[in-house]
Amino acid sequence: TQTVSQSDAHVTVFEGDSVELRCNYSYGGSIYLSWYIQHHGHGLQFLLKYYSGNPVVQGVNGFEAEFSKSDSSFHLRKASVHWSDSAVYFCAVSPLPGTGSNRLTFGKGTKFSLIP
Amino acid sequence: DMKVTQMPRYLIKRMGENVLLECGQDMSHETMYWYRQDPGLGLQLIYISYDVDSNSEGDIPKGYRVSRKKREHFSLILDSAKTNQTSVYFCASSPGTGGEQYFGPGTRLTVL
Known part of the structure; x- marks a missing residue:
């Protein structure tokens, strides 16, 4: 059974601050790890993913995420946030393609907002 | 430009009614x-179509059915x-490369 835990329901920072959104997972085999962003009133948008290689992966708009096998984590970071980054962020895991399932398991999401 | 469209939006x-x-x-x-997405419940998978x-x-198929007669079109x-x-x-x-899905803008359905 795959599980994805996003421990922070809501994160708030000032514009220009850095942010880290946490994601922990449990799964018994090889997986893809992904992050998605959902702006209010819109669908989810793919940000980045990791499968193997360099544990730090770069995404769009200055986002990056770091995989840690020892911590079973895949935290999302951004060095300097902007108002347009306010959204809900979802972490997801999926098995390897061709293993019988193409489905993603999503976390509950972290709502990220900036302090006015 | 890659795109997933949904109709109607509301x-x-x-x-x-059907x-x-x-x-x-x-x-x-x-x-x-x-x-489907509901407050507090996150995203719940209703159906998958492989072609x-x-x-x-998916996880909550009861009360729903789907139809896919062309690769580019999927109905609920x-x-x-x-x-x-x-x-x-x-x-x-999904392009089938693992970890990636492309979402449409959503349909907000209200049943009175």
């Missing part, structure tokens, strides 16, 4: 999905809608 129906939600994609993706006429139940049907099917419905497609 829909109000009465309990017992509902048809349509989804299209222009990326020739084999795999498509229907989800034309190759559909599988509610026969005799219920009030607890009021939700935002998202369609998505």
Whole structure:
């Protein structure tokens, strides 16, 4: 059974601050790890993913995420946030393609907002 | 530009009426999905389609059925809608490379 835990329901920072959104997972085999962003009133948008290689992966708009096998984590970071980054962020895991399932398991999401 | 479209964007129906939600994609993706999103429950998978006429139940298929007669088009049907099917419905497609899905803008369905 795959599980994805996003421990922070809501994160708030000032514009220009850095942010880290946490994601922990449990799964018994090889997986893809992904992050998605959902702006209010819109669908989810793919940000980045990791499968193997360099544990730090770069995404769009200055986002990056770091995989840690020892911590079973895949935290999302951004060095300097902007108002347009306010959204809900979802972490997801999926098995390897061709293993019988193409489905993603999503976390509950972290709502990220900036302090006015 | 890669795109997933959904029609209609907003829909109000009465309990017992039939509902048809349509989804299209222009990326020739084999795999498509229907989800619903409710506050506090996150995204719940209703159905997966692996290709034309190759559909599988997700986690909450009861009360829903799907149809996929062309690769680029995937429909969600509610026969005799219920009030607890009021939700935002998202369609998505996947290139099959793992970890990536592309979502449509959603359909907000209200069943009165």
